[in-house]
Amino acid sequence: MNIKQSINNVNLKEKLTFNCETGNYHTFCPISCVAWLYQKIEDSFFLVIGTKTCGYFLQNALGVMIFAEPRYAMAELEEGDISAQLNDYEELKRLCLQIKQDRNPSVIFWIGTCTTEIIKMDLEGIAPKLEAEISLPIIVARANGLDYAFTQGEDTVLAALAQRPNLKNSECLQKQEINNYDYVEHLPLILFGSIPDPVVNQLTLELKKQGIYVSGWLPSRRYMELPQIYEGNYVCGVNPYLSRTATTLMRRRKCKLIGAPFPIGPDGTRAWLEKICTILKIQPIGLKEREDEIWNKMFNYINLIKGKSVFFMGDNLLEISLARFLLRAGMIVFEIGIPYMDKRYQGAELELLQKTCKEKKVPLPIIIEKPDNYNQVDRIRDIKPDLVITGMAHANPLEARGINTKWSVEFTFAQIHGFTNAIEILELVTRPLRRNQKLQKISSQQYTDRR
Numbered sequence: 001m002n003i004k005q006s007i008n009n010v011n012l013k014e015k016l017t018f019n020c021e022t023g024n025y026h027t028f029c030p031i032s033c034v035a036w037l038y039q040k041i042e043d044s045f046f047l048v049i050g051t052k053t054c055g056y057f058l059q060n061a062l063g064v065m066i067f068a069e070p071r072y073a074m075a076e077l078e079e080g081d082i083s084a085q086l087n088d089y090e091e092l093k094r095l096c097l098q099i100k101q102d103r104n105p106s107v108i109f110w111i112g113t114c115t116t117e118i119i120k121m122d123l124e125g126i127a128p129k130l131e132a133e134i135s136l137p138i139i140v141a142r143a144n145g146l147d148y149a150f151t152q153g154e155d156t157v158l159a160a161l162a163q164r165p166n167l168k169n170s171e172c173l174q175k176q177e178i179n180n181y182d183y184v185e186h187l188p189l190i191l192f193g194s195i196p197d198p199v200v201n202q203l204t205l206e207l208k209k210q211g212i213y214v215s216g217w218l219p220s221r222r223y224m225e226l227p228q229i230y231e232g233n234y235v236c237g238v239n240p241y242l243s244r245t246a247t248t249l250m251r252r253r254k255c256k257l258i259g260a261p262f263p264i265g266p267d268g269t270r271a272w273l274e275k276i277c278t279i280l281k282i283q284p285i286g287l288k289e290r291e292d293e294i295w296n297k298m299f300n301y302i303n304l305i306k307g308k309s310v311f312f313m314g315d316n317l318l319e320i321s322l323a324r325f326l327l328r329a330g331m332i333v334f335e336i337g338i339p340y341m342d343k344r345y346q347g348a349e350l351e352l353l354q355k356t357c358k359e360k361k362v363p364l365p366i367i368i369e370k371p372d373n374y375n376q377v378d379r380i381r382d383i384k385p386d387l388v389i390t391g392m393a394h395a396n397p398l399e400a401r402g403i404n405t406k407w408s409v410e411f412t413f414a415q416i417h418g419f420t421n422a423i424e425i426l427e428l429v430t431r432p433l434r435r436n437q438k439l440q441k442i443s444s445q446q447y448t449d450r451r
Contacts, residue, residue, distance in 0.1 A: 016354060016364050018341065021372040025150075025339050027315050027391060028061075028409060029054075030143040031111055033153030035062050036413065038071045040194045043106035043222045045099050046072040049092075049123065050113030071103060077115055089126050093134065100136055107137040107223040109157060114144040137223070139164065149339035150391075151241040151316045151412060154194055158218055158245040162192075163252055166228050184211035186234075186280040190227050190255070192218040192245055193238035195417055202418045203238065203263060210277055210284055218245075229253050236276055238263055238417055241317035243345035259345070261352040263417045264318070265325030265425065266294040271352055294419050298329070301426035304433060306330035311380055313390040314338045314371050315408035320346055322389070322411060324353040325425060327360060334383055337371035387432060404432040 031054060034046045048054060055074040062070065075095055096108055112123050127138040141160040143153035191203070191214055204214050216227020229235075231254035237246055240262050249255040260275035261268045270291045277284040295302070310326055312319040314337025323333045343350065357364050368376075373394065380388060380403060387404045388394075395405040410428055415421045 016350060017366045018343075018369065019366065020369045021375060023370050024372075025145060025148070025370065026313075026373050026393070027145075027339050028150040029057055029145045030148040030150055030153030030156075031058065031113055031145075032061055032150065033143060033157060034058070034072045034111060037109075037154060037157055037194055037219070040196075041107070041219050041221070041223060043224070044071060044109060045103050045105040045107070046109045046111055047075055047095065047099065048072065048111040048113065049075045049077065049116050049121070051077050051115050054113045054115070071105065073099070077119075088121060089130065092126060093130055096130060096134055096136065096138070100134060105136070107139060109160075110138060110140045111153070111157075112140065112142045112144060114146050117142065117144045117146060137164070149241075149315075149317060150409075151239070151318075152244075152340065154239075155242050155244045158192060158194070158242060159248040161219060161226065162229070162245055162248045164226070166230075167224055167226055181208070181213075182211070183208075183213040184280070184282050186212065186282070187256075188215040188228075188230070188233045189213070189258075189276070189280070190216050190218060190229060190233055190235045190249075191238060192235060192249070193242055194219055195238060196415055197221065199415050199417045199421065202420060206269070206273055206418065207276065209286075210273065210282055212276065212280060212282065229255065232256065234258055234279065236260055236272075237345075238272075239318075240321055240346055240349060241340075243342035246345050259348045261324075261349045262321045264321040264422075265328065266291040266419050266422045267328045267356070268321060268325060268349075268352070269417070269419050269422070271348075275348065290419060294422055298423050298426055301423065301430055302329050304430050305426070307332070308386040308433070309334060309383070310387045310389060310429070311376075311383065311385040312336045312338070313373065313376055313388060313394060313408075314368070315389075315391040316412045318408070318411055318416075319389075320349050320353060320367070322425065323365060324349065324356050325422070326429065327353070327356050327362065327365075329426065330360075332362060333365040334385065335376075335379065336365050336367045337376060338367060338369055341367065341369045387429065389429075404436065406432055 031048055038044060038046050055076055058074055099108060110123050116123060123140045127140050131138040139160045141157040143156055200217055207214055220226050233255045235249045235255045236258040246257050250257050258276055258279050261271040263269040263272040270287045273287055274284050309332040311334060312323060317339060319336050319338045323336045327333055388398055389406050389408050392407050392409060395407055398405050406428060414424050414428060416425050
């Protein structure tokens, strides 16, 4: 019996199968979260504190954005710093004063890397004293690759933001907006997760159609516009990798978490909206029709992937949501690799995954946390999936072996949330398949011409 048959036999059961392999994070470095967060929080500055290796990574990974005058920099630790021979406080003070003079940000984020963890650099202890001295908020977030996977860098930043006391922003504008629209009366709702502004507007509008007012987003476009967070407020996430932020909002700020599937794909977006409506005691209107409309618009893409198989190696923690959507679209998923699995925070998403498999009458995929890439390559060789969604390090070696791949990082940076953006997911997934079809067509034409 081969691996494909054994997977099918194991997962004819009703419960998901969870395994854990090496315990390593074979992912992009989490300090890369700076790439999208500095653009999202427009009045911020990110100071990454680490070695030259971290600097090289930032330079290579984010160097394409250099012409946009990015608001991030690298505080490099030299041998003297690592030997604890230099004064951390004075050097960080010098850098922050220079940043304040040159860029005048509303907030500075210190991103601690692996090195700062190893040498026990007390960033959390230094920040409050320096913040008071230079009169500028300093927020410390750890984004080291020892403890966190690729996208969890954002999680640590938002968790640090969630712990800050409420800013004196304009609540009267919120009240005025509520009075100018016929919203249903409900407790304040705050959404968390860094997504592009157009997607923020789309999801806010979808909730507005149900009579739900969004009191704010974490993060906001500007630090001074962060939402007021009070005990008893409802909070709901839009990304699967924000479990630490969710925990902080519940434990530190005493908020009520709405555990919903994530708004990725029309099925996930509908389930996300319905869960929020249910918790706020609001009867949802027109969501089934809205979902059906989107599926109909994606008809051509769905025909292309129907019956095809996909294998997730695990990189950005979006794997469960993407697999659930692709299963609903007609694909076969044998294995979902994921760097880290929080079964509580992703509980509703896992339930929707099981429900989707049951309705589509397909086997449940095996979920492997912290997968061993060597073992995965062996399984891929045996299963021969039509597509492998993987990190950038493994794409070229797999392509050289005749296996179609798609970079998982592309899903991180693409607009994939909400009803209208579901087609972007299928655009990315089908690109290698469409490329192969074109190449086969060209090859066939050339053969005919030679004859």
